Amino acid sequence: MSGDAITQAAGSAPGNAYYFDELKVGQVAQYVREVTDADIKAFAEVSGDHNPVHLDEAFAAEHTPFGGCIAHGLLSASYISTVVGTILPGPGSIYINQSLKFRAPVRVGDVVTTEAEVMELIEKRGFVQFATRCLVNGKVVLEGEATLMPPKR
Amino acid sequence: MSGDAITQAAGSAPGNAYYFDELKVGQVAQYVREVTDADIKAFAEVSGDHNPVHLDEAFAAEHTPFGGCIAHGLLSASYISTVVGTILPGPGSIYINQSLKFRAPVRVGDVVTTEAEVMELIEKRGFVQFATRCLVNGKVVLEGEATLMPPKR
Numbered sequence: 001m002s003g004d005a006i007t008q009a010a011g012s013a014p015g016n017a018y019y020f021d022e023l024k025v026g027q028v029a030q031y032v033r034e035v036t037d038a039d040i041k042a043f044a045e046v047s048g049d050h051n052p053v054h055l056d057e058a059f060a061a062e063h064t065p066f067g068g069c070i071a072h073g074l075l076s077a078s079y080i081s082t083v084v085g086t087i088l089p090g091p092g093s094i095y096i097n098q099s100l101k102f103r104a105p106v107r108v109g110d111v112v113t114t115e116a117e118v119m120e121l122i123e124k125r126g127f128v129q130f131a132t133r134c135l136v137n138g139k140v141v142l143e144g145e146a147t148l149m150p151p152k153r
Numbered sequence: 154m155s156g157d158a159i160t161q162a163a164g165s166a167p168g169n170a171y172y173f174d175e176l177k178v179g180q181v182a183q184y185v186r187e188v189t190d191a192d193i194k195a196f197a198e199v200s201g202d203h204n205p206v207h208l209d210e211a212f213a214a215e216h217t218p219f220g221g222c223i224a225h226g227l228l229s230a231s232y233i234s235t236v237v238g239t240i241l242p243g244p245g246s247i248y249i250n251q252s253l254k255f256r257a258p259v260r261v262g263d264v265v266t267t268e269a270e271v272m273e274l275i276e277k278r279g280f281v282q283f284a285t286r287c288l289v290n291g292k293v294v295l296e297g298e299a300t301l302m303p304p305k306r
Contacts, residue, residue, distance in 0.1 A: 033201060042199045046192050047231035048184060051238030053245055063245040063304050072238075073248040074231045078200035081227045085204030092206060092216040095226040100251045151216050 017090030020126050020150045028117040029088035031079050035071050037108050043075045070105035076142045079114035080132045084148050088116060089128065092151025096127060099144035110136045116146060126150070170243030173279050173303045180271045182241035184232050187264045188224050196228045223258035229295045232267035233285045237301050241269060242281065245304030249280060252297035263289045269299060279303070 018027075044050050049072055052059040060069045077100050085093050106112060113135045120129040127147050134142040171180075197203050202225055205212040213222045230253050238246055259265060266288045273282040280300050287295040 031201060039199050042195060043231070046195045046199060046228070047235050048186060049231060049235040049238045051234075051244050051246065053238070053247065059245070064247060072231070072234060073251070074227065074234045075199070077230065077251075078196070078202060078225070078227045081204075081225060082200050082202040085202045085206070085225075091204055092212070093204065094206065094217065095253075095255045097255065098226070098230075098253045100248075100253070102248045102250065 017092050017151050018088055019153055020089075020121070020128065023089060023118055023121055023128050023150065025118050025120065027088060028115055029083050031083045031087065031114045032111060033079060033114075034111045035075070035106055035108055039075065040069070040071050040108065043072050043078075047072070047074065049074075066105045066107075068107070070107055071110075073100065073102045073106075073142065076106050076112055076114070076134045079112060079134060080116060080142075080144075080146060083114050083116040083132075084130060084146055088118070089148055089150035094149040096147040096149055098132070098146045101143050102141070103143060104136070104139060104141040106134070106136060106141050112136055112141070119145075122147075126152075170245050170304050171241055172306055173242075173274070173281065176242060176271055176274055176281050176303065178271050178273065180241060182236050182269050184236045184240065184267045185264060186232060186267075188228070188259055188261055190261050192228065193222070193224050193261065196225050196231075200225070200227065202227070219258050219260075221260070223260055224263075226253065226255045226259075226295065229259050229265055229267070229287045232265060232287060233269060233295075233297075233299060236267050236269040236285070237283060237299055241271070242301060242303035247302040249300040249302055251285070251299045254296050255294070256296060257289070257292060257294040259287070259289060259294050265289055265294070272298075275300075279305075 116130040
């Protein structure tokens with residue numbers, strides 16, 4: 001990352017979020033979370049995605065190149081929502097766009113570090129563009145871009 | 154949509170999924186789910202995204218243009234994973250890419266119809282490209298594209 005990570009917001013917007021004019025290119029925020037078996041089961045319930053690739057070790061070993069279960073890609077993606085929705089810009093932010101490129105599997109026990117870095121401030125629309133990535137042991141497992149509308153004054 | 158919706162898969166791959174050579178441009182699958190308050194709370198727990206836009210009616214009414222809480226955008230996105238991971242191509246499928254354009258808010262009580270339509274079969278890589286969309290009362294609330302690797306024989 002290109003700047004110091006923000007792990008706790010210090011802005012003055014509601015819930016310590018950042019208003020548009022408090023955002024700067026290069027700001028980075030991080031969320032770190034270990035993926036548990038319980039999280040994968042909970043994600044399957046809330047989404048309805050019971051693809052056995054995520055839930056059935058024998059099936060995943062036989063029918064995928066991964067040798068066993070992997071977490072839902074959208075579970076890792078949801079951590080990006082956590083970074084932009086709770087840290088930077090933070091509470092009150094609204095999602096506009098997100099792109100997701102799944103680069104490598106995430107497994108139970110993996111500690112996922114999810115980062116969002118401010119890349120561009122789109123003055124005309126009041127939007128902010130982020131580079132987003134999830135890493136496990138320093139390896140990018142998911143990357144893409146996000147467009148957010150920060151909270152208004 | 155351009156074809157009859159598949160609501161239950163009839164292919165011969167594991168778990169009634171579709172192999173690459175069973176997929177055809179124009180095939181469509183659907184998943185229909187009502188968003189509940191419990192689902193939003195569960196999604197906040199599993200993701201860590203406690204943005205009050207999703208959880209605090211008073212905050213959402215004051216700080217957003219929506220007049221109240223909206224569901225996490227990534228919750229609707231997770232229904233796309235459900236379509237491609239459990240119906241078409243179905244069990245055993247692996248996510249490669251997903252793009253998400255959030256068009257309109259989803260609220261508690263909304264019935265979200267999520268569709269994935271086969272747009273292109275990428276022979277060289279064995280990937281399939283889908284158009285994906287979520288609708289509420291016939292209005293597109295989320296749209297984008299997905300690339301999947303169907304299960305192998």
